Amino acid sequence: MSAVPLVVLVGPMGVGKSTVGQLLAEQLGVGYRDTDEDVVAAQGRSIAEIFVDEGEPAFRAIEKRAVHKALADHDGVLALGGGAILDQETRALLAGLRVVYLSIDVEEAVRRTGLNAARPLLAGNPRKQWRELMEARRHLYEQIATAVVSTDGRTPEEVTQVALDALELKEA
Template sequence: MPPATPTPGPRLVLVGPPGAGKSTVAAALARRWRLAVRDTDTDVEKVAGKSVADVFVEDGEPHFRELERAAVATALAEHDGVLALGGGAVLHEGTRAALRDYRDAGGAVVFLDVSLAHAAPRVGLNQSRPLLVGSPRAQWQALMDARRPVYEEVATVRVSTDGRTPAEVAVAVEDALGAPSATGSDA
């Protein structure tokens, strides 16, 4: 069973770095709880008509961040299922304020944490991650060092995804939130 949440708004918001499994875990939780899943990176791609990587290359990071901020604000207001945010969404102060308000009103924000050793094989640290060009491992570590305090600031709880399947992370999220486990498929 999903945690209760303020209305309107998602039942759960997932934040974390690239490779933490936000989209995959969101889908697993949505299946377990029989809710809709939404990913703000997908929302940005629909609005832009191109991939996140192409938005970065063709329009620049500032344009992408504005599209991302708008996508998060819309999803927080409209979506009532499980919501996965892009890894950098928490960088915008307006997004952090909206997440704090959501959390303070009783919403659950879960920081899916992952180590570099476990993130690397998941994301491949390759060209599809525009912020990880050059030395991908060093870039990922620098990104995580800068973002960790922000993820921790907005989160209700932190759940490590290291060495866990999406189904195991879904159960760990439920346990961390004190939510009863779903009946039926684990994901």
């Protein structure tokens, strides 16, 4: 028997998918799952270590398997890694699901994450790298989203409520 996530959260690193995902799951009375956590648990090492040891293409293959498994067997709130939507098959699997794109501008991302070095795709000039990543990904996030929720200047609780309202979901 396959399950379908009630809500899937997508968006860039540092947007708050994990925090909002946990709050949404609590509000809806369902489980929460994060595919980045699935990857780390399955690999026994951090995402940064996978990038350094094997490179981005190897990480994306591992990530794709984790995302496809989670989409097939999780029926609660599911948060995807920031780059998971780069894969066309993943985007196809998201079609017809409730997908919330949590958006953030670069200044807010800097404030929240410091665009720190632990994020392998931001090595070098983090602010420039983040802008380039968003230019490449924004249209993909928007393409698959049922709802777009800006997180700028909002608390995680406010973002959670806006997402619930946008999806017309009732709290448990």
